[in-house]
Each structure stands twice: as structure tokens, then as C-alpha cells.
Amino acid sequence: MLKVKNLNASYKDLQVLWDISFEVRQGELVVLLGANGAGKTTILNTISGIVTNRSGVVEFLGTDIAKLPGYKIASQGIIHVPEGRRLFPEMTVKENLEMGSLLPKAKAKRKETIKKVFDLFPILLEKQHQEAGNLSGGQQQMLAIGRGLMALPNLLILDEPSLGLSPVLVGQIFDIIKDINQQGVTVLLVEQNVAKTLSMCDRAYVLENGRVIMEGQGQELLNNEHIKEAYLGI
Numbered sequence: 001m002l003k004v005k006n007l008n009a010s011y012k013d014l015q016v017l018w019d020i021s022f023e024v025r026q027g028e029l030v031v032l033l034g035a036n037g038a039g040k041t042t043i044l045n046t047i048s049g050i051v052t053n054r055s056g057v058v059e060f061l062g063t064d065i066a067k068l069p070g071y072k073i074a075s076q077g078i079i080h081v082p083e084g085r086r087l088f089p090e091m092t093v094k095e096n097l098e099m100g101s102l103l104p105k106a107k108a109k110r111k112e113t114i115k116k117v118f119d120l121f122p123i124l125l126e127k128q129h130q131e132a133g134n135l136s137g138g139q140q141q142m143l144a145i146g147r148g149l150m151a152l153p154n155l156l157i158l159d160e161p162s163l164g165l166s167p168v169l170v171g172q173i174f175d176i177i178k179d180i181n182q183q184g185v186t187v188l189l190v191e192q193n194v195a196k197t198l199s200m201c202d203r204a205y206v207l208e209n210g211r212v213i214m215e216g217q218g219q220e221l222l223n224n225e226h227i228k229e230a231y232l233g234i
């Protein structure tokens with residue numbers, strides 16, 4: 001579904017991605033792992049057209065999208081839920097969800113999709129008329145994911161959805177991501193929560209200093225000596 005080949009990206013003169021190649025197949029849940037500054041967010045921002053100083057191939061459903069502007073990439077069905085949620089704090093929960101379905105195809109199915117999002121996150125139904133800025137951190141993360149789903153993604157990209165949440169909420173968010181994936185949405189997830197994500201994903205790529213240093217199935221990487229030492233403290 002998504003094929004990234006030999007991707008390089010820079011901020012001004014500073015190159016931060018070096019020859020990155022990876023793929024996400026239809027229906028998979030794939031994780032990009034790595035420490036702070038490894039380049040995970042930059043990869044996501046390059047795919048969705050936010051970082052434009054780049055070279056290499058980004059192929060989505062057979063088409064090279066590397067040179068397309070962000071809005072065209074979104075209209076192909078790549079929906080990016082960014083780090084830090086970026087909600088509209090003074091709009092209600094329902095209005096935020098509606099903002100996720102502005103493209104014609106999604107707008108036509110708005111009522112049906114919002115019902116599905118409320119089924120997935122009953123707390124959002126309960127709080128649909130409250131301002132998004134008044135929700136707790138976990139509820140805001142649910143709203144950000146819900147807003148992403150409103151766009152009817154072919155590929156849902158999630159950047160550190162567990163950031164700043166309590167362990168109980170992290171567990172809930174991961175369960176919901178797994179549910180969304182099992183309902184047929186392909187997911188590309190960036191996380192620092194290595195143990196949890198490796199145990200639930202299909203495959204993962206490990207990044208260090210802007211390069212992919214390892215790839216494999218989640219369980220396989222959980223048993224890898226380098227991963228155990230560098231990321232799991234075992």
C-alpha cells in the first residue's frame with residue numbers, strides 16, 4: 001500500500017533522514033520505533049507533505065505521491081493524526097469530528113461515520129457538546145484519533161498517541177488502535193513505548209540517527225538482543 005524508497009530529508013542544511021526504505025501492506029499495523037530525535041516524526045511529515053525538502057520515492061497505492069502538496073495526499077486517503085493532537089480547543093467535540101470530514105467522500109458519509117466513532121469512543125458521545133479544550137488528555141487523544149477516522153482513511157498515521165497519558169489510558173488507546181486495525185484500517189504508528197507496541201504490531205522498523213537499522217516482526221524484535229538492551233532495559 002505504502003512504499004517508501006531511499007528517502008532523504010533535511011531541515012535547511014541539516015540532513016536528518018538518510019536513505020530510509022520501508023513499506024506498509026494493506027491491513028497491516030506497522031510501527032516506527034526509535035529514541036527522541038531518531039527521525040520518526042520527520043518521516044511521517046515527509047509522507048504527508050509537511051516536510052518538503054526531501055528526495056526519494058513515496059508510493060501510495062501504486063502512485064508516486066512524493067511531490068504532491070499535503071491536501072492532495074490527504075485526499076488520497078493518507079490521514080495523519082499529529083503529535084500533540086492539534087484539536088480546535090474552542091470548538092465542541094462534535095464540531096472537531098465534523099472538521100475531520102470536509103472532503104466530499106467523507107462528508108457524504110458523515111452521519112454514519114460519526115456514529116461509528118461514538119461506538120468506538122462512547123465518552124465522545126457523552127461529551128459531544130463540550131469544548132474540546134475542556135477534555136482530559138486521554139479524551140483529547142481519543143478525539144484526535146476519532147477526527148482522523150472521520151476522514152475515512154485508507155492509511156491512518158498516528159504520531160505518539162500515548163504521549164503524556166497514564167499507563168491505564170495508554171493501554172486503552174492501544175486496545176482501540178488494535179480494534180481500528182482489525183476493522184480493516186491500515187495503520188502506521190510512531191511510538192516510544194517499545195514493549196507495548198512490539199507486542200501488538202505486525203511489523204516494526206527501528207530507527208537510529210535518521211537511518212533504519214533493523215526491521216522485523218514485532219515478536220521477533222522483542223526477542224532481539226539489541227532491542228532488549230537498548231530499548232527494553234533488559
Ligand code: ATP
Nearest residue numbers: 011014016034035036037038039040041042043192
Ligand atoms: P521525537 O520523538 O522527539 O519527536 P523523532 O524521532 O520524531 O523524535 P524528529 O522529530 O523527526 O525525531 O527529529 C529528527 C531530527 O531532526 C532531530 O535531530 C531534530 O532535532 C531535528 N528536527 C526536527 N524538527 C526540526 C525542525 N523543524 N528544524 C530543524 N531541525 C529539526
